[in-house]
Amino acid sequence: MEKIVSKLLMYGDMPEDTILMQLSKVCKELHSGSYSKEDLTSRVYKQIKRLLILGTSCAFDKNLWHNYLTYLLIMDENPFSLTCEKVGSKDGSVNHFAKSDFKAFKELFDYDFSEIEAALDVDCFSCITNYKAIDKPELMYNGNVSEKVRSLSEELEKTQNEEAFFDCITRFYKEIGVGAFGLNKAFRIHEIQGGRVEFNPINNMDTVVLDDLIGYELQKKKLIANTKAFVEGKKANNVLLFGDSGTGKSTSIKAIVNEFYKDGLRMIEIYKYQFRLLSQLISQIKNRNYKFIIYMDDLSFEEDESDYKFLKAVIEGGVETKPDNILIYATSNRRHLIKETWKDRRDVEQDGDIHRSDTMEEKLSLANRFGVTIGYYKPSRQEYYNIVTELANKENLNISSEELLKEADMWELNHGGISGRCARQFINHMIGEQ
Template identity: 80%
Template structure:
């Protein structure tokens, strides 16, 4: 194995502590004839355990070794894989080196572990190459990762030549992508010790769709139209969803990501304290072959907060133009995002119907940079009943409309008033009885 791994060039920069590199060193030490049998067995078991942990996290099945190698190919963001993601495979000298690497991976795909097993008297590798996973709920793993790794591993298993292997991998890069962005739909930011940021996948994102949100048809259509234009490469605007709490603003954003995920849409959730990292975030995603929504939930600022100025510069007004593959979607209970007081009007100059106020203009300028603003307001009493009835029907609750509405009224009196969220909480209450 160590001789095969040594041939890797484009994909040769693997972490020294990766499973593949650790096992290649086990093979090297085994062939040196100067080793401790117990030590090599312990090292093998340690890597097999790591492989089982990854398989559990990603729901790998059948041949875990091949699934792992496929996962390495998908996650390796190198100049070749990133270029294939952007434009597909092209004629060029780099293909010679890539084909050589894929030949090595084909050898690894079909690697015979019998020498290691026979010498060390273990059978763990035979087990993981014919593995049956325990059935488990989808919430325990990332289904997107499981399906895509399984799909590519199946194709590569059938590849009968280096050229077929090359075609399978590069077509996957072009169609699906490479790295975490290729396998996941939503991310959060995490700052590393050196100040750089990393994208952490959100594995348990709600699988809500827009049809799950009862009512608000006009609002949903505006959001769909803007997002569809965005993923199709047309001009689109940043979006601000504002209005009363519990009306479905955040749910609409999640549903939009779920709906357009197959079209290359990805979401990155960011919090106010991370606004200073916006420029770094954008620089890392601006050249990727995806459309990104930078999502800011419950966005608002108090008078003494100034972080909104970082956001203003990014949206519009900075020296560097915001890339075409990035939009900002925000939700807020405040129409103008920044808290306003009557003191803001002290410097107003009246001239007919026109006012000039530096303070007010400063505060309004952020909200005005969202090209699409969509209002979500509390439903009327009758609309509330409609939402409750629809949710009850979907949940299979067998109760008369009269009794349902009466109980819904009693519930909302003690639970924040009429809203879609209150209606869902009421239905959850009934289901829990």
């Protein structure tokens, strides 16, 4: 194995603590003839445990070794894989090095562990190459990752040479992508050394779709139209969803990401205290072959906060043009985002019918940077009944309409008033009661 790993070039700069590199070191010591059987066995078991942990978290199945190698190939963001993500497989000198690496990976796929098992008197490799995962879908935090890795792994198993391996991998890079962005829908960020941003996948994102949001048809239509234009490479606008709490603003954003994920849409959630990282974030994703929504939930600023000025410049108005593959979608309970006070009107100048206030204009200008603004308002009593009834029908609740609405009225009186969120919570309560 150590000789095979030493041939890797494009994919050869893996950290020393990766499972593949550690097993390669074990094989090297085994072949040197100078080793402690107990020490090597312990080190092998440690890497097998790591494989099992990865396999459990991603619900890998059948051949964990093949799943692991496939996972490495998918996650490795190198010049070759990133180029394939953008333009697919093109003729070029880099293909020579890539095919050499894929020949090595093909050898790793077909690697015979019988030698190391016999020398150390273990059978763990035979077990992980014929593995039966626990068939519990609810244990899969990210079934999307599992499905893609296992599917590609099975395709690679059937390849006969590095040419077929090359075709299979490059097709995946072009159709799905490479790295975490290729496998996941949504991310949060945190700052790492050097001021760079690290993207952390949100593995348990709500699977809600727009049909689950009852009512608000005009709002959903506007949101879909803007997002559809965006993923198709047409001109689109930043979006502000504003209005009463519990009306479905955040749900709409999650649903739109779920619906357009297959078209290359990804979401990055960012909090107000992270606005200083926006420029670095944008620089790291602007050349990727995805469409990114930078999502800001419950966006608002108090009177004494000035971060909105930085956000305003980043959205539109800075020296550098915002990349075409990035939009900002925000939700807020405030239409104008920034708290206004009566003292903002002290600098009003009046001249006939002309009214001007520099302070007020400064505060209103942030909301104006969003080309699409969509209002979400509390439903009427009848709309609330409609939401409750449709949700109850979807959940097949066994209760009469009269009793359902009576219970819904009693629920909303004690749970914040009429809203879509209140209706959803009420239905969840009813499901738990049955």
